Amino acid sequence: MQKATLNPTPDQTFEVVGGGDYDFVKVLSRSREMQEAGDVREACDMRFQAVRRLQDLLPEEEETNLEWNHRNTRAALETIFASAIDHFLIDDFEMSAALLELLLELDPEDHQEAVVLLAYDYVALGEQELFDEVLNDVTDKYPSRTLLLLWSSFRREGRLPEGExxxxxxxxxxxxxxxxxxxxPADEAYLRDIESARPSTGAQARELWLQTENLWRRWPEFIEALRAAAK
Structure with missing residues (x-):
């Protein structure tokens, strides 16, 4: 297994340079191929082990910003995000949050909008103060902020805020x-729509449902409240 290095840049960031298990472009691509082939558990483990190797490279107690515009370094950051999603989908919200917190430390500009998933994790964990801290970083251009405010308020107070x-x-x-x-349904019509150049708002809405469906299986009372409000 080849070792990697953190190379400093003039912009006070670092590039992850290495081969073998530290070629994060190949690791990420291979994990996606495995997932598409149905080897989901193995793909998730590959991503998580890659994140652990990256963590071993990082200096302790020193701020380290990774360079997004470097191909291998970007793949490393994308691998952290992918692993955080893996853990989120199996309801391991604590590990998902820890990975996202690491990601935001390494990429404070948040190129992947990881803060949105982190907000979902914090509500799931009942960490309302932490949720409040990150909420301002969740853009109001997309429906997730409104959905998060609804769910957070429902978990705190047992009701849906009228304004949201x-x-x-x-x-x-x-x-x-x-x-x-x-x-x-994630049927053929939906897949054609969401994979098209301009997905419809209906397909985007279903995508958000599918991305967060595990939450609503665990906390169905929130969805029941929304349905009651729709009548």
Whole structure:
């Protein structure tokens, strides 16, 4: 197994340079191929082990910003994010949050908008103060911020805030319709739509449902409250 190095740049960032197991471009690509072939567990483990190797490279107690515009370094950052998603989807919200916190330390500009998933993790963990701290970094251009505010308030107070509910129903009507629907099939029509150059808002709404579906299986009362509000 070849060793890697952290090479400093004039921009006070670092590039991850290495081969073999430290060629994160190849590791990430291979893990995706394995996942597409149905070897999901092996793909997730490959990504997680890659993250651990990256962590071993990092200096302790020193701020280290990784260079997004360097191909291998970007792949390393993408691998952390992918592993955080892996853990999120199996309801390991604590590990997912830890990986995302690491990612934001290494990439403070948050090129992958990891803070959104971190916000979901914090609500799932009941870490409302941490959620409040990151909420301002979640853009209001997308429906996730409104959905997060609804879910966070529901978990704290047991009810849906009227203002955010109204916003979800009007500004993000396709998402409200999707999240209150009885079924959410990932059928061929959806796949064609979401993989097209310009996915419809309906397909984007279903994508968000599918990305967060594990939360609603675990906390179905939130979705029940949304459906009750839709009547």
């Amino acid at each position: 509910l109204r916003r979800f129903r009007t500004r993000y009507a396709p998402w409200f319709e999707e999240f209150t629907a009885a079924e959410h």
